[in-house]
Amino acid sequence: MSGKRQTTMAKLQRERRVAEKRQLKREKKAARKAGELPVETSEDEVGEISGEGLAEVSEEQPAEISATLDVD
Secondary structure (H helix, E strand, C coil): CCCCCCCCHHHHHHHHHHHHHHHHHHHHHHHHHCCCCCCCCCHHHHHHHHCCCCCCCCCCCCHHHHHHHCCC
16 A cells, blocks of 8 residues: 655645635625625626627528528
8 A cells, every 4th residue: 555645736726726715705705794895796687687788689580591491
């Protein structure tokens, strides 16, 4: 049997970054709860509410698409 494997530096760095990210998230959550930061909304929610970024939908199809759909 071989000895215990050492953890690589890359893994230690990844774990450290994850721990820091989680800590920042906890701090932001606590600040929002205390009323220090405004509640953030994601871009998807903002777009749905305001209608921004929605493409115009036309009922006309390009001739190339119509030709391939009409083939029986």
